[in-house]
Amino acid sequence: EEQLVESGGDLVKPGGSLRLSCAASGFTFSNAWMSWVRQAPGKGLEWVGRVKSKAVGETRDYAAPVKGRFTISRDDSKDTVYLQMNSLKIEDTAVYYCTTGHGWGFDFWGQGTLVTVSS
Amino acid sequence: EIVLTQSPGTLSLSPGERATLSCRASQSVGSTYLAWYQQKPGQAPRLLIFGASSRATGISDRFSGSGSGTDFTLTISRLEPEDFAVYYCQQFDSSLWTFGQGTKVEVK
Numbered sequence: 218e219e220q221l222v223e224s225g226g227d228l229v230k231p232g233g234s235l236r237l238s239c240a241a242s243g244f245t246f247s248n249a250w251m252s253w254v255r256q257a258p259g260k261g262l263e264w265v266g267r268v269k270s271k272a273v274g275e276t277r278d279y280a281a282p283v284k285g286r287f288t289i290s291r292d293d294s295k296d297t298v299y300l301q302m303n304s305l306k307i308e309d310t311a312v313y314y315c316t317t318g319h320g321w322g323f324d325f326w327g328q329g330t331l332v333t334v335s336s
Numbered sequence: 337e338i339v340l341t342q343s344p345g346t347l348s349l350s351p352g353e354r355a356t357l358s359c360r361a362s363q364s365v366g367s368t369y370l371a372w373y374q375q376k377p378g379q380a381p382r383l384l385i386f387g388a389s390s391r392a393t394g395i396s397d398r399f400s401g402s403g404s405g406t407d408f409t410l411t412i413s414r415l416e417p418e419d420f421a422v423y424y425c426q427q428f429d430s431s432l433w434t435f436g437q438g439t440k441v442e443v444k
Contacts, residue, residue: 252433254381261438262373262381262424278431281337314380321428322371322386324393329380 219243219325221315226330229305233334237300239315239327246296247271252323253289253300255311255332265313268298282308305334338363338427340436348444355412357439359425364405369429372401372410375438376421384423385410415441 225237241249253265266279268289277289288301298315310333318324339362349355359370367388373381383392385401388408398413412419420443425436 254435261422262375262426262435264426264433264435267433278433280432280434316380318383318386320386321369322383322392323373323381323426324383326380326382 221317221325221327223313223315223327223330226313226332228333228335230336231305231307231334233305234301234303235305235332237302237313237315237330237332239298239300241296241298241317244317244325247293249317251289251291251298251315251317253298254314254316254323255309256314256329257308257311260311263311265300302332305332307334310334337432338365338430338434340425340427340434342423342425342436342439344439345437346440346442348442349415350444351415351417353415355410355415355419355441357410357412357423357441359403359408359410359436361406361408361427365408365427365429367404369427370401370403370408371426371428372399373424373426374419374421375424381424412441 220242223239250269252267269276286304291298312329314329316323316326341360343358370388372385375381389401400411422438422440424438
């Protein structure tokens with residue numbers, strides 16, 4: 218059974234940094250394009266960014282609000298994807314999900330990890 | 337960036353009624369690249385529809401998707417109590433993927 222487990226959420230001050238991890242199991246991680254999606258309290262879903270598989274160049278793309286501050290990386294030897302968040306802002310407060318799917322749809326989601334940016 | 341606009345923001349209906357949710361894109365989206373999700377409070381989203389009209393594994397045939405180009409629709413034929421939730425569309429057609437802002441289907 219496919220499973221994604223996020224960790225690393227915490228309370229951090231504005232301007233600080235945090236790294237989230239997402240451990241995958243139950244599918245061939247090295248072939249998967251992995252995304253991060255966030256949801257601010259009481260708000261909708263926001264796609265944060267994606268890393269493609271090594272087979273297609275491990276290309277990364279980011280949503281405009283996080284570009285230049287967030288970096289997605291992957292370690293296929295550990296079946297894990299990471300989200301490095303720098304220069305955090307109050308508006309980055311959200312539950313962060315990692316997600317992927319077999320095709321053009323996110324079939325699998327983690328349980329989410331809460332990041333709170335506050336002084 | 338492709339902007340997805342969902343309407344209405346809130347749909348108030350009774351169990352047994354039909355729900356029609358709209359998702360309009362700021363530019364054309366290939367049907368292959370349009371998905372719909374359901375989200376209930378405290379839960380991760382669940383994929384309902386991919387490729388604009390294909391139901392994901394285990395999804396009831398009460399749910400159907402249609403549309404092309406810039407206009408897409410999710411229809412719930414007869415609302416069951418468990419269908420009251422928030423629904424999001426998403427596009428994968430550009431390098432920057434985006435979600436709509438969501439439609440809440442609530443009990444009237």
